[in-house]
Amino acid sequence: DQQVKQNSPSLSVQEGRISILNCDYTNSMFDYFLWYKKYPAEGPTFLISISSIKDKNEDGRFTVFLNKSAKHLSLHIVPSQPGDSAVYFCAASTLPGAGSYQLTFGKGTKLSVIP
Protein backbone atom coordinates (compact mmCIF):
# COMPACT_ATOMS: atom_id res chain seq x y z
CA ASP A 1 0.00 0.00 0.00
CA GLN A 2 1.45 3.34 -1.11
CA GLN A 3 1.81 5.57 1.95
CA VAL A 4 3.06 8.48 -0.15
CA LYS A 5 1.20 9.13 -3.37
CA GLN A 6 2.04 11.33 -6.30
CA ASN A 7 -0.93 10.90 -8.56
CA SER A 8 0.39 12.87 -11.52
CA PRO A 9 3.09 10.93 -13.37
CA SER A 10 3.93 13.94 -15.51
CA LEU A 11 3.41 17.68 -15.77
CA SER A 12 4.24 20.15 -18.54
CA VAL A 13 4.58 23.86 -17.84
CA GLN A 14 5.59 26.83 -19.91
CA GLU A 15 8.83 28.54 -18.94
CA GLY A 16 8.19 31.43 -16.54
CA ARG A 17 4.90 30.03 -15.29
CA ILE A 18 4.22 28.30 -11.97
CA SER A 19 4.72 24.56 -11.54
CA ILE A 20 2.65 22.88 -8.85
CA LEU A 21 3.50 19.33 -7.88
CA ASN A 22 1.19 17.52 -5.49
CA CYS A 23 1.68 14.76 -2.94
CA ASP A 24 -0.71 12.95 -0.61
CA TYR A 25 0.12 10.70 2.31
CA THR A 26 -1.84 8.25 4.39
CA ASN A 27 0.37 7.62 7.44
CA SER A 28 -0.54 10.09 10.18
CA MET A 29 2.77 9.28 11.93
CA PHE A 30 4.74 11.10 9.23
CA ASP A 31 6.16 14.29 10.71
CA TYR A 32 8.69 15.50 8.17
CA PHE A 33 8.34 15.87 4.45
CA LEU A 34 10.90 16.38 1.74
CA TRP A 35 11.13 16.96 -1.97
CA TYR A 36 13.93 15.52 -4.06
CA LYS A 37 14.78 16.25 -7.67
CA LYS A 38 16.29 13.62 -9.94
CA TYR A 39 17.96 14.03 -13.30
CA PRO A 40 18.55 10.99 -15.54
CA ALA A 41 21.59 8.91 -14.60
CA GLU A 42 22.00 10.77 -11.30
CA GLY A 43 20.89 10.11 -7.76
CA PRO A 44 18.10 12.17 -6.18
CA THR A 45 19.11 15.60 -4.90
CA PHE A 46 17.50 17.14 -1.83
CA LEU A 47 15.48 20.21 -2.71
CA ILE A 48 13.40 21.43 0.22
CA SER A 49 11.73 20.09 3.35
CA ILE A 50 9.02 20.96 5.85
CA SER A 51 8.28 19.90 9.39
CA SER A 52 4.74 19.01 10.42
CA ILE A 53 4.70 21.98 12.82
CA LYS A 54 4.81 24.35 9.85
CA ASP A 55 2.47 24.88 6.94
CA LYS A 56 4.89 26.60 4.58
CA ASN A 57 8.59 26.67 3.84
CA GLU A 58 10.20 28.80 1.17
CA ASP A 59 13.62 28.65 -0.45
CA GLY A 60 14.14 30.94 -3.41
CA ARG A 61 11.89 29.86 -6.26
CA PHE A 62 10.71 26.79 -4.34
CA THR A 63 7.90 26.76 -1.76
CA VAL A 64 6.42 23.73 -0.06
CA PHE A 65 2.95 23.89 1.49
CA LEU A 66 1.66 21.37 4.01
CA ASN A 67 -2.00 20.77 4.84
CA LYS A 68 -1.96 18.28 7.70
CA SER A 69 -5.71 17.90 7.98
CA ALA A 70 -5.89 16.90 4.32
CA LYS A 71 -2.63 14.94 4.49
CA HIS A 72 -1.51 16.85 1.44
CA LEU A 73 1.57 18.77 0.44
CA SER A 74 2.55 20.63 -2.66
CA LEU A 75 5.70 22.04 -4.19
CA HIS A 76 5.46 25.34 -6.05
CA ILE A 77 8.19 26.44 -8.42
CA VAL A 78 7.99 30.07 -9.54
CA PRO A 79 9.09 30.97 -12.13
CA SER A 80 9.71 27.63 -13.79
CA GLN A 81 12.90 27.29 -15.80
CA PRO A 82 13.94 24.69 -18.39
CA GLY A 83 16.63 23.46 -15.98
CA ASP A 84 13.86 22.47 -13.58
CA SER A 85 12.88 19.66 -15.94
CA ALA A 86 13.41 16.51 -13.89
CA VAL A 87 11.57 13.91 -11.88
CA TYR A 88 10.41 15.20 -8.50
CA PHE A 89 9.94 12.83 -5.60
CA CYS A 90 7.94 13.54 -2.48
CA ALA A 91 9.24 11.74 0.63
CA ALA A 92 8.16 11.45 4.24
CA SER A 93 9.60 10.34 7.55
CA THR A 94 8.14 9.34 10.93
CA LEU A 95 8.66 10.81 14.38
CA PRO A 96 12.19 10.56 15.82
CA GLY A 97 10.99 8.47 18.74
CA ALA A 98 9.89 5.75 16.37
CA GLY A 99 13.59 5.09 15.80
CA SER A 100 13.25 4.90 12.06
CA TYR A 101 15.47 6.91 9.79
CA GLN A 102 14.03 5.65 6.56
CA LEU A 103 12.32 7.84 4.03
CA THR A 104 9.16 6.69 2.26
CA PHE A 105 9.07 8.00 -1.30
CA GLY A 106 6.28 8.57 -3.78
CA LYS A 107 6.55 7.34 -7.36
CA GLY A 108 7.59 10.72 -8.67
CA THR A 109 6.27 13.33 -11.08
CA LYS A 110 8.17 14.12 -14.26
CA LEU A 111 8.19 17.86 -14.80
CA SER A 112 8.88 19.24 -18.26
CA VAL A 113 9.38 22.98 -18.56
CA ILE A 114 8.87 24.10 -22.12
CA PRO A 115 10.99 27.05 -23.33
Next chain:
Amino acid sequence: DTGVSQDPRHKITKRGQNVTFRCDPISEHNRLYWYRQTLGQGPEFLTYFQNEAQLEKSRLLSDRFSAERPKGSFSTLEIQRTEQGDSAMYLCASSLAQDRYGYTFGSGTRLTVV
Protein backbone atom coordinates in the same frame (compact mmCIF):
# COMPACT_ATOMS: atom_id res chain seq x y z
CA ASP B 1 35.61 14.81 -1.32
CA THR B 2 33.22 14.94 -4.23
CA GLY B 3 30.18 13.27 -2.76
CA VAL B 4 28.86 9.74 -2.48
CA SER B 5 30.58 7.38 -4.87
CA GLN B 6 29.12 4.08 -6.05
CA ASP B 7 30.83 1.34 -7.99
CA PRO B 8 30.14 -0.07 -10.48
CA ARG B 9 27.73 2.23 -12.30
CA HIS B 10 26.28 -0.65 -14.28
CA LYS B 11 26.29 -4.40 -13.73
CA ILE B 12 24.85 -7.08 -15.97
CA THR B 13 24.79 -10.54 -14.49
CA LYS B 14 23.27 -13.89 -15.21
CA ARG B 15 20.51 -15.20 -13.02
CA GLY B 16 21.90 -17.18 -10.13
CA GLN B 17 25.19 -15.32 -9.93
CA ASN B 18 26.32 -13.28 -6.93
CA VAL B 19 27.01 -9.57 -7.22
CA THR B 20 28.57 -7.03 -4.88
CA PHE B 21 28.25 -3.27 -4.99
CA ARG B 22 30.38 -0.72 -3.19
CA CYS B 23 29.46 2.65 -1.74
CA ASP B 24 31.91 5.27 -0.50
CA PRO B 25 30.05 7.91 1.52
CA ILE B 26 31.08 11.47 2.20
CA SER B 27 33.98 11.02 4.57
CA GLU B 28 32.59 12.83 7.62
CA HIS B 29 29.12 11.25 7.32
CA ASN B 30 28.51 8.55 9.89
CA ARG B 31 25.12 7.43 8.57
CA LEU B 32 24.79 5.36 5.43
CA TYR B 33 21.66 4.12 3.69
CA TRP B 34 20.85 1.74 0.86
CA TYR B 35 17.76 2.18 -1.28
CA ARG B 36 16.47 0.35 -4.32
CA GLN B 37 14.57 1.94 -7.17
CA THR B 38 12.71 0.00 -9.84
CA LEU B 39 11.25 1.43 -13.04
CA GLY B 40 8.37 3.79 -12.39
CA GLN B 41 8.77 3.66 -8.63
CA GLY B 42 10.36 5.86 -6.03
CA PRO B 43 13.37 4.71 -4.04
CA GLU B 44 12.56 2.03 -1.44
CA PHE B 45 14.50 1.77 1.80
CA LEU B 46 16.66 -1.33 2.23
CA THR B 47 18.96 -0.76 5.20
CA TYR B 48 20.70 1.82 7.37
CA PHE B 49 24.05 1.97 9.17
CA GLN B 50 25.25 4.29 11.86
CA ASN B 51 29.03 3.95 11.79
CA GLU B 52 29.63 0.20 11.46
CA ALA B 53 26.36 -0.88 13.11
CA GLN B 54 23.48 -1.95 10.89
CA LEU B 55 20.55 -0.50 12.84
CA GLU B 56 17.61 -1.01 10.52
CA LYS B 57 16.67 -3.45 7.77
CA SER B 58 13.63 -3.48 5.53
CA ARG B 59 11.65 -6.63 4.97
CA LEU B 60 12.61 -6.07 1.33
CA LEU B 61 16.09 -7.19 2.32
CA SER B 62 15.64 -10.94 1.93
CA ASP B 63 18.20 -13.44 3.15
CA ARG B 64 19.87 -13.29 -0.26
CA PHE B 65 20.87 -9.71 0.49
CA SER B 66 23.60 -8.74 2.91
CA ALA B 67 25.14 -5.38 3.64
CA GLU B 68 28.24 -4.50 5.58
CA ARG B 69 30.05 -1.39 6.62
CA PRO B 70 33.36 -2.49 8.12
CA LYS B 71 35.14 0.20 10.13
CA GLY B 72 32.26 2.59 9.52
CA SER B 73 33.61 3.84 6.21
CA PHE B 74 32.64 2.30 2.86
CA SER B 75 29.78 -0.15 2.57
CA THR B 76 29.09 -3.17 0.41
CA LEU B 77 25.78 -4.66 -0.65
CA GLU B 78 25.88 -8.26 -1.82
CA ILE B 79 23.09 -10.10 -3.58
CA GLN B 80 23.43 -13.86 -3.74
CA ARG B 81 21.72 -16.09 -6.32
CA THR B 82 20.38 -13.11 -8.25
CA GLU B 83 16.87 -13.24 -9.69
CA GLN B 84 15.38 -11.20 -12.52
CA GLY B 85 13.29 -9.33 -9.98
CA ASP B 86 16.50 -7.96 -8.47
CA SER B 87 17.01 -5.81 -11.57
CA ALA B 88 16.90 -2.24 -10.29
CA MET B 89 18.92 0.84 -9.48
CA TYR B 90 20.64 0.47 -6.13
CA LEU B 91 21.18 3.82 -4.46
CA CYS B 92 23.46 4.62 -1.58
CA ALA B 93 23.14 7.76 0.52
CA SER B 94 24.95 9.22 3.50
CA SER B 95 24.31 11.89 6.12
CA LEU B 96 25.59 13.33 9.37
CA ALA B 97 24.00 12.14 12.59
CA GLN B 98 22.61 15.55 13.41
CA ASP B 99 21.49 16.16 9.85
CA ARG B 100 18.71 13.64 9.99
CA TYR B 101 17.27 14.31 6.61
CA GLY B 102 20.19 15.74 4.72
CA TYR B 103 20.74 12.68 2.63
CA THR B 104 23.29 12.93 -0.14
CA PHE B 105 22.65 10.24 -2.70
CA GLY B 106 25.15 8.64 -5.01
CA SER B 107 24.43 8.12 -8.69
CA GLY B 108 23.53 4.50 -8.11
CA THR B 109 24.44 1.10 -9.50
CA ARG B 110 22.10 -0.19 -12.18
CA LEU B 111 21.78 -3.97 -11.97
CA THR B 112 20.37 -5.99 -14.85
CA VAL B 113 19.82 -9.69 -14.27
CA VAL B 114 19.48 -11.67 -17.50
